[in-house]
Amino acid sequence: MAEESENKVKPPSRQYPDPAKKLEQEVKTTGHTWDGIEEYDNPMPRWWVWIFIITIVWSFGYWIAYPAWPGIQSATSGLLGYSSRANVAAEIADFEDRNEVFFAQLVDTDLDEIREDDELHRFAINAGGSVFRAQCSQCHGAGGAGVQAAGYPNLLNDDWLWGGTMEDIHQTIRYGIRNEDFMDARWSEMPAFGRDGLLDDEEIDQVVNYVLSLSASDHDAELASAGQELYEINCASCHMDDGSGDYFIGAPALNNQIWLYGGSPEAIRHTIYYSRFGVMPGFAERLRDAEIRAVAAYVHQLGGGQ
Numbered sequence: 491m492a493e494e495s496e497n498k499v500k501p502p503s504r505q506y507p508d509p510a511k512k513l514e515q516e517v518k519t520t521g522h523t524w525d526g527i528e529e530y531d532n533p534m535p536r537w538w539v540w541i542f543i544i545t546i547v548w549s550f551g552y553w554i555a556y557p558a559w560p561g562i563q564s565a566t567s568g569l570l571g572y573s574s575r576a577n578v579a580a581e582i583a584d585f586e587d588r589n590e591v592f593f594a595q596l597v598d599t600d601l602d603e604i605r606e607d608d609e610l611h612r613f614a615i616n617a618g619g620s621v622f623r624a625q626c627s628q629c630h631g632a633g634g635a636g637v638q639a640a641g642y643p644n645l646l647n648d649d650w651l652w653g654g655t656m657e658d659i660h661q662t663i664r665y666g667i668r669n670e671d672f673m674d675a676r677w678s679e680m681p682a683f684g685r686d687g688l689l690d691d692e693e694i695d696q697v698v699n700y701v702l703s704l705s706a707s708d709h710d711a712e713l714a715s716a717g718q719e720l721y722e723i724n725c726a727s728c729h730m731d732d733g734s735g736d737y738f739i740g741a742p743a744l745n746n747q748i749w750l751y752g753g754s755p756e757a758i759r760h761t762i763y764y765s766r767f768g769v770m771p772g773f774a775e776r777l778r779d780a781e782i783r784a785v786a787a788y789v790h791q792l793g794g795g796q
């Protein structure tokens with residue numbers, strides 16, 4: 491009996507070795523403890539150590555082969571001569587080489603035949619579109635719709651001042667309009683009928699109403715019929731009897747609702763009194779001929795090319 495009760499208080503586990511104690515004997519610890527947790531001093535796995543060594547060796551190779559050490563101006567250049575900037579420059583040069591082929595073709599192709607070659611035409615419109623955004627949009631608007639208040643014409647319609655064939659548009663862009671820079675700039679000047687005393691106020695009122703009648707705008711019929719003869723004498727030589735305008739001198743058509751400076755009686759009166767003098771720079775020295783041809787093709791297809 492006594493023997494039995496003695497056995498009961500002995501925990502059975504005591505008969506086995508404590509596994510933690512056993513490990514403790516085999517592996518040393520580093521001596522670090524945190525809250526009673528100790529750190530074993532196990533060796534690194536072999537594969538890990540090798541990879542570590544290889545990366546160090548690799549880094550030496552990399553330092554030598556590639557730009558690595560930063561300097562004041564730039565990094566060391568490396569034996570392979572690699573440079574991301576040079577790579578970009580090479581890609582751009584490659585791109586330009588390919589464009590160059592098209593640019594050469596643009597110059598060699600008759601202006602009216604550009605649009606017959608689909609690939610060339612597509613190139614011209616893309617290249618011309620970027621020229622337009624850079625050189626023309628500040629006056630003609632990003633989309634080419636113009637700014638009436640400033641007399642910058644809308645290029646989206648088929649109402650042209652100086653003509654809408656490829657030849658005409660090319661000429662306009664090359665030498666510009668009423669500028670002093672090019673002998674070949676387009677030129678004409680409407681007289682300032684009021685300021686220079688060619689017509690008195692009453693006559694101007696009459697002719698304003700006659701101009702309004704040409705485009706079927708609201709007008710005073712009596713004044714308009716009094717203005718007809720004045721128009722025929724003073725204006726028809728440039729704007730034509732029927733008001734259809736003249737590309738040769740850039741005289742706008744007056745018989746439609748498209749206005750360069752505005753179709754209100756006040757705007758028309760202002761034009762007749764003071765005249766206007768719309769100036770556009772020429773691009774012959776700012777752009778290569780291929781670019782002028784490209785932007786001409788771009789403008790031509792905007793809506794109103796002839």
Ligand code: HEC
Nearest residue numbers: 625626629641642650651652653662663667740768769770
């Ligand atoms: C500084 C402003 C300005 C810039 C920049 C400019 N233009 Fe003009 N452009 C004008 C004005 C003003 C006229 C109208 C002049 C007139 O009254 O005849 C005009 C007229 C034109 C015409 C003639 C339209 C017609 O109905 O016959 C074309 C085409 C044209 N511009 C294309 C361009 C292209 C393409 C560019 C860029 C390469 C450009 N312009 C840059 C101001 C400008």
Ligand code: HEC
Nearest residue numbers: 679680724725728740741742749750751752761766767768
């Ligand atoms: C020597 C040719 C010439 C004569 C003559 C002339 N014009 Fe003009 N007219 C022009 C030109 C060129 C323009 C465009 C002006 C510019 O862009 O600077 C113009 C513009 C206009 C405009 C502005 C049109 C618009 O779309 O905004 C009106 C209106 C006009 N003329 C009416 C007349 C009337 C009326 C007379 C006669 C009393 C007259 N013109 C005589 C050449 C002429």
